Amino acid sequence: MRKLFIFLCLFVSLGAHSQSDGIYIKVTDANVKKSLLALTPLQYTGSASLVSQYQKIGADLYSVLRNDLDVSSYFEFINPKAYLEDTAKVGLRPAPQYANGFKFDNWKKIGSEFLIRAGYQVVAGKIELESYLYYVPTATLVVAKKYTGSIDEARTIAHTFANDIILNLTKKPGMFTSQLVVTSDRAGNKWKEIYTMDWDGYNAKKITNHKSIAVSPNWSYDGKSITYTAFAYNSKTKSRNADLFLFELDTQKRFALSTKAGINSGSSFTPDDKNIYLTISQGGNPDIYRMDTNGRNQVRLTNGPAGAMNVEPEVNKDGDLVVFSSDRSGNAMIYTMNTSGSNVKRLTFAGKYNASPVWSPDGKKIAFAGFDKTHFDIFVMNADGTNMIRLTSAKKKNGKMANNENPSFSPDGRLVMYVSDRTGKKQIYIANADGTNERRITFDNYNYDQPKWSKK
Numbered sequence: 316m317r318k319l320f321i322f323l324c325l326f327v328s329l330g331a332h333s334q335s336d337g338i339y340i341k342v343t344d345a346n347v348k349k350s351l352l353a354l355t356p357l358q359y360t361g362s363a364s365l366v367s368q369y370q371k372i373g374a375d376l377y378s379v380l381r382n383d384l385d386v387s388s389y390f391e392f393i394n395p396k397a398y399l400e401d402t403a404k405v406g407l408r409p410a411p412q413y414a415n416g417f418k419f420d421n422w423k424k425i426g427s428e429f430l431i432r433a434g435y436q437v438v439a440g441k442i443e444l445e446s447y448l449y450y451v452p453t454a455t456l457v458v459a460k461k462y463t464g465s466i467d468e469a470r471t472i473a474h475t476f477a478n479d480i481i482l483n484l485t486k487k488p489g490m491f492t493s494q495l496v497v498t499s500d501r502a503g504n505k506w507k508e509i510y511t512m513d514w515d516g517y518n519a520k521k522i523t524n525h526k527s528i529a530v531s532p533n534w535s536y537d538g539k540s541i542t543y544t545a546f547a548y549n550s551k552t553k554s555r556n557a558d559l560f561l562f563e564l565d566t567q568k569r570f571a572l573s574t575k576a577g578i579n580s581g582s583s584f585t586p587d588d589k590n591i592y593l594t595i596s597q598g599g600n601p602d603i604y605r606m607d608t609n610g611r612n613q614v615r616l617t618n619g620p621a622g623a624m625n626v627e628p629e630v631n632k633d634g635d636l637v638v639f640s641s642d643r644s645g646n647a648m649i650y651t652m653n654t655s656g657s658n659v660k661r662l663t664f665a666g667k668y669n670a671s672p673v674w675s676p677d678g679k680k681i682a683f684a685g686f687d688k689t690h691f692d693i694f695v696m697n698a699d700g701t702n703m704i705r706l707t708s709a710k711k712k713n714g715k716m717a718n719n720e721n722p723s724f725s726p727d728g729r730l731v732m733y734v735s736d737r738t739g740k741k742q743i744y745i746a747n748a749d750g751t752n753e754r755r756i757t758f759d760n761y762n763y764d765q766p767k768w769s770k771k
Contacts, residue, residue: 339429339450339457339484340389352390353427353451354381355402360445361436369437372466376435376444376473382515383477383491386730386745388752389484390429397425407432407447409454419454427451431480442469446476448483458483470517488771490514490726496522496532496541497743497766507764509543509562514725514768516743516756522562523569527555535584536770539564540608542572542591544580559593561608572610583629583637584608585654592616592628592637592654603628603639605654616656619643627671630654631678631698638662638672638681649683651698662700671721674698675728676770680748682706682722682731690716693733695748706750709737723768724748732756732766 340350357373359366384390399421410416422430433446444462449455458479462472471492478489493514502508502521509523509532522541523529529545541562546555559572559579573579577596584591591608594601595615600622606613616637617625623643630637638651649663649672663669668686675681679698684691696703707719717737724731731748734741741762746753757763 338486342485342487349391350389350428351393351426352384352429352431353393353398353422353425354384354431355395355398355433357444358403358407358434359436360434361438365437369435372437372442372469373435375469376433376442379470379473379515380431380477383474383489384480386752386754387477387481387489388729388747389481393425393427399424402432407434407445409449419449419451422451429457429484433476437466440466442466442472444472444476448480470513474513488727490730493726493771494538494769495723495732495743495766496534496543496769497763498530498532498543499761499763501761502526509541511541511564514756516758522564522567531580531582531765533582533584533767534769535588535608536586537588538769538771540588542582542584542593544578544582549574559610570610572608573606573613581627585630586632586634592630594626594628600624601626603637603656616652617641629673631674632676633678636678636698638674640670640672640683649681649700662696663703671765673723675724675748676726677728680724680728682724684720684722684733691718691720693719693722693731695722695731695750704750706731706746706748707733707735707753709735711737711739719744721765723766725768726771732768734763734766 357377359373405417406413406415408416410418430449430451435444442464447459448457450457464472474491477491481489494511496511498507499510500507506526507528508521509529510519510521512519525545525547527546529543532541532543544557544559547558548555557578557580558574561570561572575595575597577598578601579595581594582591590605592605595604601624602617603625604613604615623641625641628637628639635654636651637654640647641650647668648661649669650659650661652659666685666687670684672681672683680695681698682695685694693706694703695706709717711717717735719733719735722731722733729748730745732745735744740760741764743756743763743766745756
């Protein structure tokens, strides 16, 4: 797990009035108008003789921060060529209150709504980042903080600063310290192991070593545990089976939760982390079960009908509904049911195969992968199946349509992550929940599958 770093909150007023409700950017279901932001280069505030030694740290902090704020879709960045003052020669605080301070008028003249000024130094192997966010039209200091962390926590410090910016402007949490869990062939030898990563694809860490096939990972709500399915070797039976495991991130311990003959997969935690929903086949048709997080008290919730497949359950945020995929109608479609297994409702009626449904964090939307004639694409609809939109459409280099699969919502619900084979390899992409602002997250020659975004 990440180490915690120290925050020193300043929140100093400059005498001007802030927004009456404390919200500078109103977040609605509609597209948010982008605000003009001046994100100035970070100043090195330590000894002048050490500038070149620590210049890369400043560049990394800036790069991560800029990418985070760009992904948020809240901002349009002002070209540094438009700046009216040399940001390297003026301080982080404004004149005339502070000697050699910057002048708000210089930023008002170029239309800047927000201004970020930050400086850093390295002391005893620790990064100290001093940061300020200003609302230019009223010369208001929105937030000021100092962050301290080790050099290898530079990216985390920048992500946390970005979170604080979003929180203070929108009063809604940012998602930039979130992580993803995914299955990948990065280990080679045709194996698939489970990895965690930062949301932007950095800091990949392998958490399994089955030297086999490990798939279908998912997060607990508290972020402390991950479930997954692996064809692990059983020394007693001298065979492999698709068993469900739980991995504790803090202790690095692994526990077998369900080992019935056949498939034990597709797990989803309830919001209180007390139960897990999963698919068990027991050598027959796959059906959905509920059990305690220690693997006990398994209860079967679906039974066909007529030998139908019921798979990929996911519980909503209120813990009262389960979305899943079933071929009970002939083709695999998306359904919901109560967590007791009652009141089954069909949501999709088109396409040949609809799979891997997931809830948005607020429970108002469902994303899924739908097979349309030749390929899979990502779709998003209301929780009752209405207002369906297609998020993805991409072609491979040979002109054929690419597959886009395995959606997962960001913790704030504004983004959807998925995998696409448009480059020839399955790589990770994200897009806004309306399909705009698509971007690629991984840039390598490995394959990734079934990414799941952490809950926070």
